[in-house]
Amino acid sequence: MENKKVTEEKLSGIKLLRDLCLTFGPTGCEEAVADEICRQLEGTTDAEITRVRCGNVYAVLHGETKNGETAKKVMLSAHTDEVGFIINEIDSDGYLKFSCEGGIDPRVLCGRHVTFRGKDGDVAGVIASKAIHHQTADERKTATKVKDMYVDIGAKNKEDAEKYVAVGVWGTFDSDFVVFGENDRYMKGKAIDDRLGCAVIIETLRRLKAEGKRLPFDLYCAFTVREEIGRSGAQIAAQTFEPDYAIVLESTAIADLPDVPANSRVAKVGDGGVISLADRSTVYDREFVDGTMKIAAQKNIPAQIKRYVSGGNDAGHIHKAARGTKTLAVSAPTRYLHSASCVAAAADFDSIRELIYAVLNGYSF
């Protein structure tokens, strides 16, 4: 089966997602993603766009209420950051020692292309470790630790390396966005977690404008920073807006793989947005979950309940910020999360967009 990069004319529905995934935005360095989101929203929504100090981007769309009632407040949130790396030492030979920002399995690192945002532009590198020929018998049996890896940017020595990068410079995986499988149904790229969520919100705002829709509540869209290290920009958003309801758009690691017993498989790629009942950070509002599943069933939109209590996301901060918020999480089932090659299904991207639009228009907030 032929693998192909997404070309401009191909699959226009995921061009936005590709553009977002290819944007540089490791945790703590999300400005380029914020720029890209603002660029994508410009002229395509009537929402009021603001950028705030912490790096969040907000798009606020005031609703239409009857008889001067106070409008309910509904927030959509997705995080702009992706897992990445930070340089913490440059050795005398010009190799970069680094640490991971966000949870990355060290086993997915060796041999990967990475990009660092250097002083005067992007710097390409590869993650390397001691070659297998030189490893001791013990080293071969265990996964190489991040502290024993380095990034090679082709520098001659420390001085040469320092012309391009410095301690504290951020990097991400350098990975093409590719579609593959029958009818190009799968998408592979870095940062699908959580640019897919960002794309869903952007598409929702665009569709509201295209259909000339005024919602009967105020819609606060928050593109938030620093989810991957648990220091949530989403908490700042929730404290700012004090929403009555929030929907967190995420990507969730799943385990629909051969070695995993049926009772431990979280969800299935292609079966629609994954709706959580509980995870390690949140017990979700059951009425909101049930109401959403009901809307999905009525509209024949694929959706699935997360079958395992694991992970955590911005909902953990949002639901207990300020006076508390009834919170729902809808995640794209994603294989190989937090790697250079996250894999998600185009059909799930479609299902989630449909579901969010249906919930905004159909749920009684």
Next chain:
Amino acid sequence: MYSLIKKMVCCAGTSGSEKKIAEVIRGEIAPYVDEITYDALGSLVALKKGTAAEGEKKKILLCAHMDEIGFMVTFIEDNGMLRLAPLGGINFTAAAFSEVVFENGTRGVIVPEAGTKPEDLKADKFYVDIGASTAGEASRRVSVGDRFALVQYTTRLSKNRIVGRPIDDRAGCAVLIEIAKRIFGGCRDDVYFAFTVQEEVGCRGARPVGFAVAPDVAIAFDVTGVGDVPGAKPMAVSLGDGAAIKVRDASVICDAGLVDQLHKIAADKKITHQTEVLISGGTDTSSLQMAGAGCAAGAISIPSRYIHSGVEMIDLRDAEACAALGTAYILGE
């Protein structure tokens, strides 16, 4: 007090699903307060208005959590067995081979896979047998996402000691209701009785309550561990020795002024009391202390043996002392 505790204990309400117990509490406290509201997460807040003039009165928040530890169904196997995830700090050694009850009344038993070694007793090794022989049969009675807990009950073992579950923290809820009754005749300050959700999963519900009420002083009423059983780690709290005034736990250092004040009131009023220094475990106290702009927070604890097991035990005299101390603090005579 026992009949009130019994009423509180014999009602289901795992973290995130507290509606039923909230309604029971509401029924009990309604005659003694001026306003009752629910917040977005489901915490119940009852206000007893103070008699002092606006601007001259403080806001005092008393808090106990309504939720209990329990489980959620995550998967139904072909043979009708249910897989589960814990809600809160489950002691799986204590939970093994117990009878469980679902919110819809379905009964079952929670069992570890045959041959599981004691050190491997974790959630993934457990299943619930509800007496169904196929997935279809099980699905007619329970669904993924349904909640269950070890059976709620209480038994009076002796004149003063009771055992059961979830004493944690329904005994605290009973103490709050008892205080509401005792201050019904009038109090100077505004008193908010908060029955919070989701304490067992990380003191989550108390935070929005603290933010919304923005109290001057907050006191949590919860159970605490003891050092008076065979093999217990050293701890200067014993069953029957009175209300435990918390100095710290793993999540909070209580307001020193409030701790001193509670000690003084207890001594003056001859209320049996002891000092609690809890090494591990946390309570809503921490969330209340840091919510919004923060407040002076402390806790009055009911000493309890075997917390988070099916046989939580307290001494009724300690619960009574907690109610007396809370009342004396508010009435400030």
